[in-house]
Amino acid sequence: MMEDRNRSKMDVEFYLLNRDYNELTIDELAIVKEYVESEQEFNEMKSVVVGVSNLSKEEKQLEPNPAIKAALLKEFDKQKPAGAYWLNGMFISLFPKEKKLYQKPGMQLIGLAASVLLIVTIAFNSNADINNSVLAQNEGVESEEETVETHSKLEIDEANEEKNLVENLEPVAQDLEKEITTLNEVAIEEKLESVENKVIAADFMYDAQPIESVESDLSIAANLDYRSNDNNLNESEESFKKGISKDKEKVATANDKLVISAITPATAEVIEEFSLEEDEVYFMDDAAVTVGAAVTGNNSIDLPMYSRTLAEDDTDLIGILYTAM
Amino acid sequence: MQLVKKSYTAETDENLMREVIKGNNLAFSEIYDRWSKPMLNYFYKMLWQDREKAEDFMQEIFTKIIHKPQLYNPSRAFKTWIYSVANNMCKNEYRRAEVRKGTSNSLHDNIIVHDSSAPDKEHDKNIFNDRLKEELELLSENHKKTFILRFKHDLSIKDIAEILETSEGTVKSRIFYTVKKLGKNLKEFSPVAKTIMVGVCLIELIQYII
Numbered sequence: 001m002m003e004d005r006n007r008s009k010m011d012v013e014f015y016l017l018n019r020d021y022n023e024l025t026i027d028e029l030a031i032v033k034e035y036v037e038s039e040q041e042f043n044e045m046k047s048v049v050v051g052v053s054n055l056s057k058e059e060k061q062l063e064p065n066p067a068i069k070a071a072l073l074k075e076f077d078k079q080k081p082a083g084a085y086w087l088n089g090m091f092i093s094l095f096p097k098e099k100k101l102y103q104k105p106g107m108q109l110i111g112l113a114a115s116v117l118l119i120v121t122i123a124f125n126s127n128a129d130i131n132n133s134v135l136a137q138n139e140g141v142e143s144e145e146e147t148v149e150t151h152s153k154l155e156i157d158e159a160n161e162e163k164n165l166v167e168n169l170e171p172v173a174q175d176l177e178k179e180i181t182t183l184n185e186v187a188i189e190e191k192l193e194s195v196e197n198k199v200i201a202a203d204f205m206y207d208a209q210p211i212e213s214v215e216s217d218l219s220i221a222a223n224l225d226y227r228s229n230d231n232n233l234n235e236s237e238e239s240f241k242k243g244i245s246k247d248k249e250k251v252a253t254a255n256d257k258l259v260i261s262a263i264t265p266a267t268a269e270v271i272e273e274f275s276l277e278e279d280e281v282y283f284m285d286d287a288a289v290t291v292g293a294a295v296t297g298n299n300s301i302d303l304p305m306y307s308r309t310l311a312e313d314d315t316d317l318i319g320i321l322y323t324a325m
Numbered sequence: 326m327q328l329v330k331k332s333y334t335a336e337t338d339e340n341l342m343r344e345v346i347k348g349n350n351l352a353f354s355e356i357y358d359r360w361s362k363p364m365l366n367y368f369y370k371m372l373w374q375d376r377e378k379a380e381d382f383m384q385e386i387f388t389k390i391i392h393k394p395q396l397y398n399p400s401r402a403f404k405t406w407i408y409s410v411a412n413n414m415c416k417n418e419y420r421r422a423e424v425r426k427g428t429s430n431s432l433h434d435n436i437i438v439h440d441s442s443a444p445d446k447e448h449d450k451n452i453f454n455d456r457l458k459e460e461l462e463l464l465s466e467n468h469k470k471t472f473i474l475r476f477k478h479d480l481s482i483k484d485i486a487e488i489l490e491t492s493e494g495t496v497k498s499r500i501f502y503t504v505k506k507l508g509k510n511l512k513e514f515s516p517v518a519k520t521i522m523v524g525v526c527l528i529e530l531i532q533y534i535i
Contacts, residue, residue: 011482011497012501012504013500013504016504035501035505041505041508041509044505044508044509044511044512045504045505045507045508046508047508047511047512047514048457048504048507048508048511048514049476049504051453051457051511051514052457052476052477053476055453055454055457056476056477056479059454061362061366062362062365062366062369062376062379063362063365064361064362064365064380064383065380068361068380068383068384068387069354069357069361071384072353072357072384072387072388072391073350073353073354073357075388075391076350076353076391077350079391079392097349097350097351098351
């Protein structure tokens with residue numbers, strides 16, 4: 001029986017193939033009668049359709065000659081546009097489609113090249129250990145150099161800033177120094193006057209003489225031990241003043257404080273001339289220039305002690321100066 | 326890239342033709358394997374059962390595919406396309422045959438002359454086949470092609486309409502007309518006729534005995 005896949009029930013063929021005239025329903029008969037006049041005609045047509053269908057199934061199909069396929073494939077290979085170019089022809093010969101992947105000459109060549117490349121790469125990498133470590137160190141040195149350059153720049157900047165600051169503060173410091181010097185001179189003069197007064201007073205005390213006669217005694221001063229020296233009091237005073245004026249600008253530093261003293265060894269010698277006893281004490285200290293003379297005994301005379309406290313009044317000014325330096 | 330040789334047996338005809346257009350000879354080989362036999366038999370039926378001519382035409386149609394594969398539109402079914410190409414080739418051959426017939430003033434050599442009066446062939450399948458071939462040769466080209474495509478190659482009405490570039494109604498009409506005509510010309514092979522013939526024979530036999 002012929003396959004019905006290409007036939008619908010609306011086609012007369014379907015009823016011709018699958019029904020006898022007597023088997024048709026009323027609806028099917030109505031469809032058939034649109035095309036077929038009688039039962040006889042239906043049967044004649046049915047015989048043709050069934051006969052043809054049976055023949056088609058039983059009919060021996062012709063087989064094409066195999067030589068035709070070979071000729072056509074040859075023609076197809078000739079017709080390929082790729083064959084027109086020698087490079088494409090080489091590609092086709094390297095990668096023939098008929099062969100499996102691992103059988104293609106091109107793939108075999110690629111595999112060989114990859115193997116050689118791998119071996120060469122491994123061989124070169126095995127000798128490059130030391131160089132690699134050197135390269136790593138060089139990278140570190142470069143960074144350190146950069147760091148040093150940066151630091152040196154910063155230091156230069158800082159030095160410039162300090163230089164500018166010092167240049168700016170230098171006039172201020174000179175002014176302060178002048179003021180300090182002036183103040184010291186004033187103070188020293190005042191102290192000298194007080195010392196002179198004290199010396200005179202001591203002389204009065206020593207001689208138990210009235211004040212009024214002191215000056216005359218001082219002017220004579222011949223009966224006293226110290227007056228027996230070649231220098232009298234006026235000479236000593238003058239030398240004392242000279243020593244002070246010579247050394248008045250000397251500045252001593254100790255314990256982070258600037259101490260300006262007018263008492264120098266030269267001054268001390270002058271003071272020593274006033275000492276009546278041998279047990280006078282003369283202090284020279286590293287920490288502070290402290291000059292003092294103490295006269296003990298009956299003829300003791302207390303000399304004023306010049307210390308760093310001399311300049312304590314000017315602490316603020318000294319601090320500014322120190323900062324400027 | 327494929328590790329093994331690709332098989333195209335599962336591919337559709339349309340995909341194979343796309344590969345053929347690219348120059349894939351394996352796809353072309355698969356197309357040939359699928360369609361060489363149907364084409365050979367179609368040409369054989371359409372061109373007066375001449376095997377050599379059918380093989381020539383079959384080779385020619387595949388040569389056209391090789392040289393001008395771009396003529397195929399992949400959006401169209403390959404089956405209807407190749408049959409329409411074959412149909413046009415047959416048309417051209419019919420025209421050439423008409424010219425030859427006109428110049429030689431004779432019938433085509435391959436046309437089998439119908440001898441409906443041969444009673445000894447009526448009950449034989451081969452006889453029916455021969456008679457059918459004869460009747461088909463007497464049909465017009467369009468009716469013949471329609472009938473062959475429908476009953477010999479089992480194509481649908483729609484496909485036939487596309488191949489012959491006509492409407493489905495026309496195809497149905499042609500088929501009905503052809504079947505009706507063949508039924509009349511081959512009515513001796515119908516079951517009713519056989520019964521009548523048997524009855525007639527039996528009557529003649531009884532009369533002969535009496």
